[in-house]
Amino acid sequence: MKKFNNILSTEFEFLLIKPSDAAPEWHQQLELIFVLQGTGWLHCGEGAKSYAIREGDIFAVNSFQMRSIALDQGALALSLLISPAFITSICPELKRPVVNCKSFLFSEDRQQPFDLLRRDFAHAFRAQYKNESQLSIHLRGKLVGLLDHLFQHFLICEPASHEQNSAKEHLRAATDYIHQHYQGNITLADLAKHTFLSSSYISRIFQKYLGVPFKAYLSQVRLIHATVLLASEATITEIAYNSGFSSAHAFIEAFKQYHGMTPGQYRRNIKEPKIENTARPTETEDGFSTAFSSLMRYADVACEESVYEPVDTTEITVNTNETIKPLHHNWKRLINAGYGKDLLNGSVQKQIAHLQREIGFQYIRCKGILDDDMMLLTTDADGKLSYNFVYLDAVVDFILSTGALPMLEFSYMPSILAQNKSSVFRWPSVISAPTDIEQWGELIKAIVKHLVQRYGQKSLRSWLFSPWCAPEYSGLGLFTQEEYTRIYLTSYRAIKSVCSELIICGPGNSIDSLAANRWFLDMCKSELCIPDILSFRAFTSIVPGTEKGSLRLNKTNDALDLAVSGDEQYLASAMKAIQGVTKEYGLDLPMMLEEWSNNIWQRDLCNDTSYKSAYIFKSILENYDSYHAMGYFSASDQLDEIAPAAELFHGGFGLFTRNGLPKSAYRAMQLLSRIGDDLVASDKGYFITKKGSEIQIFLYNYTHYDMLYRYRHTTHLTKTERYKVFNEKRPQSFHIRLDGLEEGKYTLRRYSIGPHGGSTFDAWIRMGAPEQLSHEEEDLLAHQSHPLYCRESAQSDGNITLHAHLQPHEVQLITITH
Known part of the structure; x- marks a missing residue:
């Protein structure tokens, strides 16, 4: 390995790498390498990586990262070693930077940032080799410019503990x-x-x-x-x-x-x-060997820095013959249909039937079956209570007709029995303790007996039942904890008295409300009424003031007074916390999310955008099979707990707009329904599975709300511009090598959802954002809601390498079949 004389060799130095210099190297310095001529292999110590390299490639090797370069005969490479002390002297906040810079992973149309490095590398080498100035600041300046561009485009993190x-x-x-x-x-x-x-x-x-x-x-x-x-x-x-x-x-x-x-x-x-590689090196007019001509041609190339787009890079190598675990697809166990009366709506029924045909959830959850509009409890002319199960039967019949089973919540309180007519929603649901707890118990028992008589006890043993609403509502002053205890205990005993094998779920609190959940478990243990399944809600919400550096919440009438958490791992964090609580109580019960979504706001305009598809991917894939069930809230935008909106894209929770157009959230679930039965690999941003002879690769580039929007300060949000309320996020490139494949030809199919395609809202924007849609425009939007699709072929010699580039808010599914 030849060293070039350097006036500052303790800070940085150039080394010429030849085929005979193949011994492994591990430097304290950050190393940048340019392949001058020929071909070879780069071996990196982290994760058994091996890459083919060729003339013109430029790449970085981090401090303390073992590497070996095996060059073919006649090949040469030039190495630049930069000491940590020099980096710290020009950028004190970086003690030991880590970069991911490998030009050979990217196609020709994505070489702009690497061309900038090649130019800087050539300038630094020329300044040192030709001794352009007697002042060391000149050479240092060239290196500073190179490091600036290296860190600007390729910096990952800086571990310095x-x-x-x-x-x-x-x-x-x-x-x-x-x-x-x-x-x-x-x-x-x-x-x-x-x-x-x-x-x-x-x-x-x-x-x-x-x-x-x-x-x-x-x-x-x-x-x-x-x-x-x-x-x-x-x-x-x-x-x-x-x-x-x-x-x-x-x-x-x-x-x-x-x-x-x-x-x-x-x-x-x-x-x-x-x-x-066989030509003997000769001298050029400027004194450089022709071996350096491939580098020096970049020295005078003009580069437009403004067009460069920094990209985060993830490299994945997996053996497709190995699996981590079988998958049970628990996220498909439950979906929320809304209130009882919603399921009597023909358009909602059509949307849910569509959902069941395409995805197929095991349970459909329905609440509000005791609301007054269900007419279940009425009085005659003499004031005598009577039961009417017509609407309830219609709801249950519809759920069963879709191939799903019911999850019924006995909520809320018929006004005939209510102590007061209070409601937390604009929806006419009464949340109150009953005037007569015995009448309440008789009502619950009558409902269960009717269902057993109509559908059979054997059938009901597979259904799910919630005794009432969440005890958290006591915090709103709608009832006391003592009243909740009587209601829950009476409901629990009424259900079990008809059939002790019926499955009871509860409490339905927010999963991160640890105090409320401890109180519930204390009550259940003392009264011997522990549910069969612990159920919770998760809307990524936090109480304002509980987060460090938080803002004041901009309160509205369309949502509870809660902000969005800054924890992007909210569901995983909440699961870990609640598991700690259940362990304290010695409980080992299934834990389900009976409701979950990205926030509690009724009119979050981002719900309509492709952001929601990335949120769905991230939430389900990063918590796959962690929960017994994940009941997304909700199937349709027609569920309104506040006054209905006039706009079609009004930020509803649903997977479908009110006229049945599938939103990007639905398309995301449609892709996720193709997850294989065995997990091959997973980490942040990717999830790889297989089923039979097919391999499925799921990728996502999720971007979280910025702090302003998390506290509902909507300065940059309009009905048509909805992407300026997120944190800054780079595009994400994935470079995936699949080993263990049979030799032969494979077919790759790519499905993509993002602002560019697969999002009905973004298609509506491109259409001109018409306030009223004609039938033709609705048909066009329905067609444009499908993910972008392309098909390609790849040849395997035992492995396949593929690449994917995702913009923020984009998700992809890539399937590989032989």
Whole structure:
């Protein structure tokens, strides 16, 4: 490896990398590498990554990241090492920056930010090589410009804790030992003995900082050395044993997984003559060898910085023959249809029937079956109470006709029985304690007996029942906790008295209301009325003032006085917290979300946009099968707990507009219904499954509300402009390698939902946002609501590499079939 003289070599230096310099390197410095000529392979220590590289590629290697470059004969690369001290001196807030910069992952039309780096790299090299100035500030200035663009476009994070630095020093000691003794039979116990560290600690830091177990890392090191030996005349068996493999077969299998080809195929490739690599270097007029011409041609290229779009990059490598766990698709167990009277509406029935045909939920939840408009409890001329089950039967019959089972909430309170006529909604639902608790109990018992008589006890044992509404409403002064206890206990006993095997759900509190949920569990334990399933609501809401740095809530009449949480992992955080509570009580019960959505506002105009599809993807995929059920709220925009809106796109909760147009949220669920039966890989932004011979890749680029909008300050929101109330978010590029595939041709199908397609609202904007739609325009919008679709082919030699680029608020499904 040739060093170039540098007046500031302690801060940065250029190194020429040749084919003979293939030994693994691990620098304290941040390294930027440009491939001057020829081809080769880059091996990165984190996650068994192996990349083909060629002339013109530029990429970064982070501090303390092990890498090896195996160059083919005649190939050259130029490395620039930049010390952490220099980076800190020009940017004190960055102690140890981490970047993800690999030009070879991107197509030709996405090379603009890399061209900027190539230009800066060439300027810095020319300034150093030609000694353009005797002042060190000149060369430093070139490096500062390069780092500015590198961090602007490719910075990921900056881990700088003492604990991390200490662990990485220990890791270096362990990996140094491996590099010195890889030919021998190294065990984890050997490594612990020679590094004076415990085996469990070594195992943990390998997985945490290198992304692979100890054995996988050892295999990588052996493969790197074996790859160098393939340029010699040694046999495959000799190379295997000289590199530390137990047999030639073990070497070949590991090599195939690492490189995607056999050692023999790789050897043939590197021995094929390459015309561009056989020419002897000559000098150009400016004094540079022709080896540097591929770099120096960028020195005078004008680059328009303003057109560059910073992109976050995620690299994924998965073995499709391995699975993490089987999937049960619990999110499809429940959907909210709204109030009882809603299910008597023909257009709502049509929408739910459509939902059931396309997705197929197991349960349809209905509340408000005791509201006055259901006419279930009436009085005759003499004031005698009488029951009328006609509307209730119609609701249940419809639910069953869709192939679903009912989840019935015995709410709210018939005004005939109510102590007062209070309601928290503009919807005419009375929330009150009864004047006569015995009459309430007789009512519940009569309903259950009627259902048993009409549908059979065996059928009802599969249904779900909620004894009343959430006890949280006591906080609004509508009833006391003592009154709730009597109502819940009376309902619970009435239901169980008819059939003890009926399934009861409760309490329906907000999942993060830990005090209310503790009170409920205390009550249930003392009264021996613990529900069969713990049910909660989750609307990502918080009480204003409970969040650090929060604003004052802009209160309206269209929603409860709650802000949106800034926690983007709200559902996971809430689940963890409530599990802690149930553990305190020694309970191991299924936990369901009977209602969930992105906020509690009745008129959030963002509900109509493609933001909602990304929210659906994120919420379901990041909590897949964590909950016993996830009852999205709600199926239709026709559910109104406030006065109905005149506008079609009025920000309703529903999956469909009131005239039945599918919104992006529905299209997202439609794509999610294609999730396979086995999980292959998942992390932030992606979820990969398989079913039979098909692989499904789900991707999303979610963007959360900004703080102003979370507290309902809607300065940048209009009926047509609804995308300016979110945090700043970069586009997201995914680079996915699927290993373990059979050889042959595969078909890739891509479905995309975002502002560009798959969103009825955005199609309506492109149409001119007409206030009134003709039948033709409705048909056009229904057609344009489908996800964008394209089909392509890929050839597998045991693996396939594919790329996806997602804008903010975009989701994608990619299916791969043989």
